Amino acid sequence: MEDRQWMYTGRSSQNSLTDEWINKTDAFLERAFARIKGGRDTWCPCSKCGNLRRQTKLEMGKHLVRHGFTSDYTIWIYHGEVDRGRDEAIRQRIEQYDDDAGVGDMLDDYHEGRREEEPEATAKAYYDMLCAAQQPLHGHTKVSQLDAIARLMAVKSQFSLSRNAFDIMLTVFGSLLPEGHILPKSMYEAQKLLHALKMPYEQIHACTKGCILFRKEYAEAKYYIKCESSRFLEVDSGDGQKKQLAIPVKILRYLPFIPRIQRLYMCEESAKQMTWHKTGRRYNAEKLVHPSDGEAWTKFDAIYHEKDREARNVRVALATDGFNPYGMAAAPYTCWPMFVIPLNLPPGVLFQRQNIFLSLIIPEHPGNNMSVYMEPLIDDLVRA
Template sequence: MLPKGHKLPDSFYSSKKVVAPLGLGVEKIDACENDCMLYWKNEKELQQCKICHHPRFKPKKRGKKKGHKDISFKQLNYLPLIPRLQRLYMSKTTAEHMAWHKESPSEEGKLCHPRDGEAWKHFDRTYPTFAVEGRNVRLGLSADGFNPHNQTSRPYSCWPVIVTPYNLPPWMCMDHPYMFLTLLVPDPRSPGRSLDVYLQPLIDKLKTLWNDGVETYDVSKKQNFQMRASLMWTVSDFPAYGMLSGWSTHGKLSCPYCMSGIKSFRLKHGRKPCFFDCHRQFFPLNHPYRYQKDNFTKGRIEIDPPFIRLTGEELEAVVASLPTIEFGKTKDKERIEGFGETHNWLKRSIFWDLPY
């Protein structure tokens, strides 16, 4: 099949031996079958879930020899992020591009890269000691569920979490080699709000990358430096946004910007939330659409001004006041008091653990 002189390993074991020295392995972390917790750090030696008391390992079958390895009900596949970021600076192809966002000039009035956006500039102004080192890494996180099997087979939801470094120029940062699969959450059902349980190893490393950094060798400048990293944003569809942010994107309070100020209502017979005629509130106060009684909701005019969105500090104060909840399928139906009426908070998102 291959030409003479090829160097393709002749077995899967041989190929693993070739890749092993790169140091880009996979950590398998046992998890509760009901998504309550990870058997990780201080809970590494537990034999059953501390919340739902479900056993960690499957019962052994008769006839198995002694010393047979226990098989857990569920495992999280975690691909460590730090070695992958360090590897970017050990390659001549990518090391010189990792400071592109800092060194290359930007065109005034054009958005060619996220570094031209206000979010990036605001972060630089807020944390100047981080911004002064152009080799510090800016990251984006994306998550979504998919069915890895045939679409006609039984439903199965597998959740990959992908991290992308945005230091690279625009023709590189969204290319496949630089989209790092960091977590793979297997489950026949979506983890829902319990996705935070599986994000713990990644958040732990992101805190390390922000607080202390890691010593990294830059092959382009032939020197070591202390590499730090920050998570700038998440990219997802609307349902996954609700799982990541902690604000449910279902029901009449589903908008994460309007929050409780939205004027949605339920249809009388369909009982579905409807957002018709919620937009007139954002027109200028003298806009003619505000006073039309026939073309929008019949007999209704809009006199309310646009509501004021919460600042980051105000939103942080609201989130800090949320009660601590337990995760897991056995706790999924438990809701914070006032859910669906005054708010749509499901949890305090794990991303609030990041210092920035």
């Protein structure tokens, strides 16, 4: 195979392109679109789209000049080249939605892997659900059962439909579909199908002053003695005494990140990307192109040799900032979301939306108590 370092060495910025890069990129575009039949767009390999979005030839050319090629894309598997016979499996996507990218890969990897060893129970349930959900809704459409349910659940959420209204909507839609369709008949059936997709979610009660979280040794406490704060809202009971309602004063929402990291290893393609920090090729050793090239990463490797030996060990970054979810014109309020970002991934996909995991939603400004709200996240980091 030809040497394709030109893809990365020939473009230092959108204003600095070598003649080789321009000529070979033009040839790539001609090749990519020559194989398309009956369509005007195909997967865009720029570092922004990362082969997850489709673009026309003109737009793709602009993207490649502006953003460059996505990292480590020297085998053009999305544009006609075969990588170990997996071209067809990789291209099995639900093209209407970017969020479905990778489902075909996971199913393919699952069936190949079953010949060698059975997956653990959680992964097996997840794959079995995906296999069932990829069935067409009926014999005259390519829309899958999972796709249909996801769209309808999005409508339910957008318009705040009640459970009863959603059940009626499913009944009406079902009566309009051909006989033998597999659209669920109720919200219960839809949720049962989506159960394996669900991520763990915890609501943790917090002290109104941010002193503690009511978990572990404080799990059953109704007050925090040191600051005399009530766990629940209090009202006057009429006899001069205060009565606690079953409504917590402050709630921290925690979405554990470990299950989402595990799902990155369920697909061969993303599992391979998770070792890029150690195995990925750098085309310019003098430039810092990834956090693993930095001094902090190198020092960590020097101190913790056992962590450095295994490329699959995950390193993450934490990011947070406050904002008003109701807009500037609404009543003054702020919440602080905290995100977990796996740093193992290649530069081209490191900061893509699907790889930035929301982990904490801290109510109001945390002030000096950020470490208190981070306790469940830190516990998972230590356990991992």
